[in-house]
Amino acid sequence: xxxxxxxxxxxxxxxxxxxxxxxxxxxxxxxxxxGWLPRPxxxxxxxxxxxxxxxxxxxxxxxxxxxxxxxxxxxxxxxDHITDRMRGSRALAQALCTRLxxxxxxxxxxxxxxxxxxxxxGLADQGPALLVNQHQVLTRMDGERVRQLADLVLGxxxxxxxxxxxxxxxxxxxxxxxxxxxxPLLGDALQATLGRGAQATLDALEASRLRGRGGAGFATAxxxxxxxxxxxxxxxxxxxxxxxxxxEPGTFKDRVLLQCQADTVFEGMTVAARVLGAREGLxxxxxxxxxxxxxxxxxxxxxxxxxxxxxxxxxxxGFDFDITIHVGAGAYVCGEESALIESLEGKRGTPxxxxxxxxxRGYLGQPTIVNNVETFCAAARIAKHGDAWWxxxxxxxxxxxxxxxxxxxxxxxxxxxxxLGVSVAQVLHDCGAQATQAVQVGGPSGTCIAAPEFDRRLCxxxxxxxxxxxVFDHSRDMFEVAHSFARxxxxxxxxxxxxxRVGTQLVLRRMDKLAAGLGSAWDRAELDGLDxxxxxxxxxGLGASSTRALRDTLxxxxxxxxxxxxxxxxxxxxxxxxxxxxxxxATGRDxxxxxxxQHE
Amino acid sequence: xSHFLLDGTPVPFAAGExxxxxxxxxxxxxxxxxxxxxxxxxxxxxxxxxxxxxRLAAACTTHAQAGQxxxxxxxxxxxxxxxxxxxxxxxxxxxxxxCEKSGDCDLQATAYALGMTDMHFELLAPQRPxxxxxPDLWLDHNRCILCKxxxxxxxxxxxxxxxxxxxxxxxxxxxxxxxxxxxGDSALAASDLAARICPVGAILPKRRGFAVxxxxxxYDSAAPSEAPATAPGDGDGAS
Numbered sequence: 001x002x003x004x005x006x007x008x009x010x011x012x013x014x015x016x017x018x019x020x021x022x023x024x025x026x027x028x029x030x031x032x033x034x035g036w037l038p039r040p041x042x043x044x045x046x047x048x049x050x051x052x053x054x055x056x057x058x059x060x061x062x063x064x065x066x067x068x069x070x071x072x073x074x075x076x077x078x079x080d081h082i083t084d085r086m087r088g089s090r091a092l093a094q095a096l097c098t099r100l101x102x103x104x105x106x107x108x109x110x111x112x113x114x115x116x117x118x119x120x121x122g123l124a125d126q127g128p129a130l131l132v133n134q135h136q137v138l139t140r141m142d143g144e145r146v147r148q149l150a151d152l153v154l155g156x157x158x159x160x161x162x163x164x165x166x167x168x169x170x171x172x173x174x175x176x177x178x179x180x181x182x183x184p185l186l187g188d189a190l191q192a193t194l195g196r197g198a199q200a201t202l203d204a205l206e207a208s209r210l211r212g213r214g215g216a217g218f219a220t221a222x223x224x225x226x227x228x229x230x231x232x233x234x235x236x237x238x239x240x241x242x243x244x245x246x247x248e249p250g251t252f253k254d255r256v257l258l259q260c261q262a263d264t265v266f267e268g269m270t271v272a273a274r275v276l277g278a279r280e281g282l283x284x285x286x287x288x289x290x291x292x293x294x295x296x297x298x299x300x301x302x303x304x305x306x307x308x309x310x311x312x313x314x315x316x317x318g319f320d321f322d323i324t325i326h327v328g329a330g331a332y333v334c335g336e337e338s339a340l341i342e343s344l345e346g347k348r349g350t351p352x353x354x355x356x357x358x359x360x361r362g363y364l365g366q367p368t369i370v371n372n373v374e375t376f377c378a379a380a381r382i383a384k385h386g387d388a389w390w391x392x393x394x395x396x397x398x399x400x401x402x403x404x405x406x407x408x409x410x411x412x413x414x415x416x417x418x419x420l421g422v423s424v425a426q427v428l429h430d431c432g433a434q435a436t437q438a439v440q441v442g443g444p445s446g447t448c449i450a451a452p453e454f455d456r457r458l459c460x461x462x463x464x465x466x467x468x469x470x471v472f473d474h475s476r477d478m479f480e481v482a483h484s485f486a487r488x489x490x491x492x493x494x495x496x497x498x499x500x501r502v503g504t505q506l507v508l509r510r511m512d513k514l515a516a517g518l519g520s521a522w523d524r525a526e527l528d529g530l531d532x533x534x535x536x537x538x539x540x541g542l543g544a545s546s547t548r549a550l551r552d553t554l555x556x557x558x559x560x561x562x563x564x565x566x567x568x569x570x571x572x573x574x575x576x577x578x579x580x581x582x583x584x585x586a587t588g589r590d591x592x593x594x595x596x597x598q599h600e
Numbered sequence: 601x602s603h604f605l606l607d608g609t610p611v612p613f614a615a616g617e618x619x620x621x622x623x624x625x626x627x628x629x630x631x632x633x634x635x636x637x638x639x640x641x642x643x644x645x646x647x648x649x650x651x652x653x654x655r656l657a658a659a660c661t662t663h664a665q666a667g668q669x670x671x672x673x674x675x676x677x678x679x680x681x682x683x684x685x686x687x688x689x690x691x692x693x694x695x696x697x698x699c700e701k702s703g704d705c706d707l708q709a710t711a712y713a714l715g716m717t718d719m720h721f722e723l724l725a726p727q728r729p730x731x732x733x734x735p736d737l738w739l740d741h742n743r744c745i746l747c748k749x750x751x752x753x754x755x756x757x758x759x760x761x762x763x764x765x766x767x768x769x770x771x772x773x774x775x776x777x778x779x780x781x782x783x784g785d786s787a788l789a790a791s792d793l794a795a796r797i798c799p800v801g802a803i804l805p806k807r808r809g810f811a812v813x814x815x816x817x818x819y820d821s822a823a824p825s826e827a828p829a830t831a832p833g834d835g836d837g838a839s
Contacts, residue, residue: 043779054764054777061766353643353661495772498646502687505770506721533683536656537646573722
């Protein structure tokens with residue numbers, strides 16, 4: 001019944017027609033059968049694709065969800081976002097390890113279970129969350145669920161037979177406006193686009209002043225126009241890519257849109273295809289959202305059957321466009337559009353040198369637009385209702401509405417859609433937050449603000465956001481928040497450039513030292529120095545933004561740091577007396593002269 | 601020909617040329633560790649970070665444009681370069697006095713030129729292996745600075761693809777294309793550019809110590825900006 005590993009490779013290669021650019025998908029398909037990727041399998045994949053084994057190993061070892069060492073048959077990854085920790089995920093993880101009698105870390109081949117952590121899984125409103133075999137998610141974990149989970153694993157019960165309510169992922173839509181409040185689009189926007197024409201649709205998009213929802217806020221119409229104008233090589237096509245690699249910790253709005261507005265997302269992509277004359281569409285779905293793959297493919301199949309995708313869309317000769325879904329494998333940096341394209345091409349997700357920009361040379365060298373899930377939803381709505389309808393909402397520089405993923409210390413976490421320009425205080429009020437100390441706007445790479453700034457507004461001209469809104473009340477230690485973000489960036493650095501690869505490690509070590517009570521004024525100055533260095537010297541935005549939360553919390557929550565600093569200019573990061581322990585053991589001594597005072 | 605200004609000096613450039621390539625060709629120097637005129641740019645080491653019309657950018661990946669004002673040797677930029685160099689030192693295990701590359705090492709010479717007198721940061725002291733499996737070459741991962749010059753040289757010039765990059769973040773490492781992952785099982789020959797291009801002592805020829813005495817090596821009397829592009833003895837067909 002079970003295919004041999006070698007047969008699994010052969011089948012994956014055939015399924016993807018031996019295409020090198022499908023390497024990440026092929027490795028995913030193989031690992032779903034084999035659990036992990038031993039060297040001989042990588043060599044077999046390399047041979048089947050005409051790549052060198054080193055290149056295949058290089059790609060496989062880049063992604064956090066590919067395992068080059070054995071993992072358990074039940075591989076259990078705890079989401080390690082700060083909100084998971086606030087709800088006790090660390091203690092639950094420890095309890096699970098104890099019950100399963102496993103230690104975090106490597107396991108033997110054939111082991112029953114392994115337990116580890118992973119970056120935020122996009123379920124901050126219903127954590128603590130667990131990812132099972134990089135496929136299924138468990139939400140709202142608690143002590144009782146952990147006890148039952150351990151029994152199921154020890155009883156070797158297959159995951160599909162686990163309680164269905166554990167895998168329930170709620171939309172938690174708390175406030176809907178035009179994007180969430182309307183039924184999914186089933187061709188209306190496409191009809192309007194065909195009626196109006198490509199150029200007029202692009203003009204409407206420009207007049208709508210829609211800006212990208214992924215964080216950078218680039219004008220959507222301008223991106224599309226640049227791609228439309230880029231020269232096309234013979235046999236090539238323009239490409240429409242939907243960035244559903246929602247990796248920014250605390251963000252989950254794209255997951256909700258893919259759950260309840262998938263048709264609108266695909267319709268927006270198809271509108272873009274009509275405007276650009278693109279034949280190929282790709283969705284880059286983050287690996288953590290693997291559980292959404294089957295429902296999304298069902299939506300695509302339905303749209304093909306309705307004539308909304310495929311050949312002669314809506315009966316229009318020459319309007320040919322289809323969408324395939326590429327599943328990521330755990331790498332935050334792939335949210336950066338050029339890294340995302342590298343990953344789509346089956347490579348390591350390292351950001352490209354730019355220019356050329358993707359609109360000129362993107363996926364397989366073809367002119368490519370990469371837009372966020374929410375951006376495509378908005379574009380589809382604008383195509384249907386027109387620009388005036390959209391730009392009547394929001395502010396002068398920030399038109400329309402946007403979704404906020406609200407989590408943390410509040411009574412009603414979930415998705416809130418507001419016109420751009422809503423104040424932080426309004427969101428806090430609506431979500432039932434009390435005694436709020438701080439809000440992290442836009443995730444760890446965004447902005448951390450304190451109470452005096454809660455009248456600031458969420459829009460491009462004041463507080464831009466990638467969609468996360470994480471609330472911390474006065475019981476929280478803002479140093480711990482910044483510490484967890486430092487851990488995140490050190491884990492997610494792609495390792496390409498010096499300042500990010502080494503700098504994120506050095507920042508984390510400094511924060512670890514402060515957390516251990518060994519911090520001094522010197523360490524505080526070092527953090528400032530590392531922050532200043534990483535601004536402007538890194539290859540991409542990940543490194544540059546990795547110290548933003550650090551800077552914000554240092555400025556606004558100085559006491560959280562100060563109480564960890566000793567009243568000395570410098571304290572070493574190690575304990576001299578502890579270091580002597582092995583010498584004491586070797587010599588059998590424990591007298592006063594065999595000890596050193598650290599601080600004298 | 602169009603020009604840009606590098607610290608006030610006009611530098612001519614050809615269309616499509618990067619700031620670093622044009623500067624080097626014009627005999628001007630911008631500090632770098634991962635760039636080589638014979639290979640495509642990478643942008644990994646970031647030592648060549650300059651200020652272009654007020655904005656920080658890597659000179660090796662930024663295309664030159666007429667009239668650009670480029671600052672290079674400012675106190676702020678050199679301070680950044682010093683920290684980046686120290687990062688590369690603490691990230692690996694670099695013991696210059698015991699390294700055959702000493703005096704001919706771009707990392708060491710860059711450190712001296714920037715006035716580096718200490719590591720500044722704590723040593724990360726990673727556990728990295730030495731690969732002595734090749735009959736003619738050493739591969740010491742302790743000294744690798746992930747510049748990818750060998751990766752690119754093997755791909756672009758030697759046509760062999762002996763090297764690749766693996767891992768991520770702090771675990772990023774050089775991979776050898778061989779069934780065993782060992783250099784001795786790879787197609788690398790000592791005469792390949794990939795075997796000779798290492799700017800540090802990570803890839804070195806075996807049985808060749810002190811061929812050029814200490815004191816007479818490339819950087820013993822000249823800073824990297826003034827030293828000849830190839831080491832003495834490098835062009836003598838050593839293989």
